[in-house]
Amino acid sequence: xxxxxxxxxxxxxxxxxxxxxxxxxxxxxxxxxxxxxxxxxxxxxxxxxxxxxxxxxxxxxxxxxxxxxxxxxxxxxxxxxxxxxxxxxxxxxxxxxxxxxxxxxxxxxxxxxxxxxxxxxxxxxxxxxxxxxxxxxxxxxxxxxxxxxxxxxxxxxxxxxxxxxxxxxxxxxxxxxxxxxxxxxxxxxxxxxxxxxxxxxxxxxxxxxxxxxxxxxxxxxxxxxxxxxxxxxxxxxxxxxxxxxxxxxxxxxxxxxxxxxxxxxxxxxxxxxxxxxxxxxxxxxxxxxxxxxxxxxxxxxxxxxxxxxxxxxxxxxxxxxxxxxxxxxxxxxxxxxxxxxxxxxxxxxxxxxxxxxxxxxxxxxxxxxxxxxxxxxxxxxxxxxxxxxxxxxxxxxxxxxxxxxxxxxxxxxxxxxxxxxxxxxxx
Numbered sequence: 001x002x003x004x005x006x007x008x009x010x011x012x013x014x015x016x017x018x019x020x021x022x023x024x025x026x027x028x029x030x031x032x033x034x035x036x037x038x039x040x041x042x043x044x045x046x047x048x049x050x051x052x053x054x055x056x057x058x059x060x061x062x063x064x065x066x067x068x069x070x071x072x073x074x075x076x077x078x079x080x081x082x083x084x085x086x087x088x089x090x091x092x093x094x095x096x097x098x099x100x101x102x103x104x105x106x107x108x109x110x111x112x113x114x115x116x117x118x119x120x121x122x123x124x125x126x127x128x129x130x131x132x133x134x135x136x137x138x139x140x141x142x143x144x145x146x147x148x149x150x151x152x153x154x155x156x157x158x159x160x161x162x163x164x165x166x167x168x169x170x171x172x173x174x175x176x177x178x179x180x181x182x183x184x185x186x187x188x189x190x191x192x193x194x195x196x197x198x199x200x201x202x203x204x205x206x207x208x209x210x211x212x213x214x215x216x217x218x219x220x221x222x223x224x225x226x227x228x229x230x231x232x233x234x235x236x237x238x239x240x241x242x243x244x245x246x247x248x249x250x251x252x253x254x255x256x257x258x259x260x261x262x263x264x265x266x267x268x269x270x271x272x273x274x275x276x277x278x279x280x281x282x283x284x285x286x287x288x289x290x291x292x293x294x295x296x297x298x299x300x301x302x303x304x305x306x307x308x309x310x311x312x313x314x315x316x317x318x319x320x321x322x323x324x325x326x327x328x329x330x331x332x333x334x335x336x337x338x339x340x341x342x343x344x345x346x347x348x349x350x351x352x353x354x355x356x357x358x359x360x361x362x363x364x365x366x367x368x369x370x371x372x373x374x375x376x377x378x379x380x381x382x383x384x385x386x387x388x389x390x391x392x393x394x395x396x397x398x399x400x401x402x403x404x405x406x407x408x409x410x411x412x413x414x415x416x417x418x419x420x421x422x423x424x425x426x427x
Contacts, residue, residue, distance in 0.1 A: 021105055021130050021148075022097050025051045025426040027389040030173055031312065033163045033240065033250065034194050034201060035148060037130065043102035051095035051427055053170035055275070057177075059420040060085035061398075063279050066413030067405075078410045081278050088277045089113065091169035093123075103131025103144070107152075114168045115273025115289040123168075123271065124187040126152025148194040156188050157203050158234050158266070159254045159306035161321050161342070168272030172426040175346055175356060176382045177396040178275045181294050181364045182340045184256075184306065184323065186211055186269025188232065201252060203236035209261040211269050218262050218330075225260055225300040225330035232258035238308075250310040257303050262330065264302055268295040279416040280402070292400060292416070294376055296338040296366050298327025315353055317346040329369075338366035354386040368406075375403040392424040 021036070023029045067078035092112040099105055108125040111117060129149040132140045155162065165179040179185070190207030208214075209232035218227035238252030258264060273289030281288040304325040311318045323340040346358030362378040377400065384394030402414040 021103075021128065022049075022107060025053055025095060025170060026172060027386050027392070027426075029426075031248075031310070031317075032173075033160060034157070034196060034203070035128070035130075037146065037148065037196050043099060047099045049095075049097040051097065053093040053095070053168075053172065053424070053426040054090055055092075055166070055169045055171045055422055055424050056090040057088045057275060057277070057420055057422045058086065059088060059277060059418065061276065061279050061416050061418035061420070063416040064414070065280065065402075065410060066407075067410050068407045068412070070408060070410075077282050078408075078412075079282060080410070081281050081284055083278060089115075091115070091171075091272065091275075093167070093169040100127075101131075102133050104129055104133075107154075111168050111272055114271065115277070116271050116286055118286060121271060124153045124155060126150045126154040146195055146197045148196075149191070150194070151191045153189045154187060154192075156186055156190070156207060156234055156256075157192055157194070157205060157236065157254075158186075158256045158304070159184055159236075159321070159323070160250070160252055160308035160310065160319075161306070164319065166272075166275055167270075169424075170426060171275070171422060171424045172392050175358055175384060175394070176344070176360055176380055177394070177398070177420045177422060178292060178380075179270075180321070180340065180342055181292070181362050181376050181378055181400075182267055182296070182323070182325075182338065182366075183270060183290075183293050184266055184304065186265045187271075188269075189213060190232075192234075199239050199241035201236065201238040201240055203234070203254075205234045207232045207234070209258040209264055211263070211265045211271075214262060216262075221331050223333045224328065225262075227262065227330075228260055229262060230259040232256065232261070232264070240310075246314045248310075248312040250308070252308050254306045254308070255304065258301065260300050261302075262300075264299050264327075266302055266304065267298065267325075275422070276398070276416070276420065279400075280411060280414045282410060292378075294364050294366065296325065296327070296336065297329050297369070298325065298336075298338075300328055300330045300332070301335060302327035315348040317348065317358075319344050332369060336367035336369065338364065340364045352386075355384070357381075357383040371406050371409075372404050374405050374411075377401050377403070390425060390427045392426070393422065394424070395419065395421045 096108040109123040166174040188207035192205035195202040220227040236254040240250040276292040320343040342362040344360035348356040382396040399417040405411040
């Protein structure tokens, strides 16, 4: 009993530790992008920090579509699920952060409850080197004053939008309920080097280009995919500077490229799911976890570019994304294009900026396989309150339209609108 009590007390103590090189899972992590090069916790033995994030939502969303009936065994596959106002099952994350050595950290993130997986699921993990003390080299010590090396099965650093998205139960960084319509996010196996110096940011990474390990040989498709697991390359260059006491400006350009993959998931790699539950779907199941999003289906070849601008002036914040992507699936012989534009403006107020209101506009245009080009538009208004640095409540009014989808597609003439409210805890 004494051992159990000691263990519980130790776990609670460790949960209060802060590793400056790991982004905090509370309000302090808002508007944090690449992990900062600071060192506030000296190493005097292995330490474990236990963290968590929980999101409980209530929604009232109305939906319609005009798709032609598509009968399968007498059931119309294009008939939308009937929705009513109500609570959704809560999303939950578990974080384990460990300091292994001076400047060496290990992260493991798990989804305890999500739309896409009802069971506990490992999102990913990585080892992060901010120092290389085991090399005993002054040369590398100087390099690591500006560089960070990450290796693992981890969230890729493509663009800046992924730093502001909701990640299953971890919704405390996102001033809105959902992520972008075309959600550029994936976990892949690889390595990344970040360089930060006097406002300059440089990132280069190499990954396996797929959401999981795969050694199976796949037959090539003549004139299309070669069936090989090619590496993916990603990069970022930019500037992030506190120009004055109240003004911060960040401008970055990012790219992602792979010559071929069996199943690339750059726009479908979220194993948590959308926070708009069951809209424009014909069933409620784990397979329909990405409601309100659009995946262009570039699972083989893909080339994507993203530009981001972030400006904070006092309580005012402006974040904009411009994205262009080109790619194809394993069986497509001609590559298609997709583009995205998103911009949001917020005003944070209160003595500690614990309150905000804001608006976001998001539009996507995409070429479809053997069909006309399509367009999706979303407009959202949000407001929120950080009750404490660990507790957040936010609400959003949303309206989304789907244009020019084929009459046989469930998204033909689709639209949804309504309100979603979330309560979030992060520590």
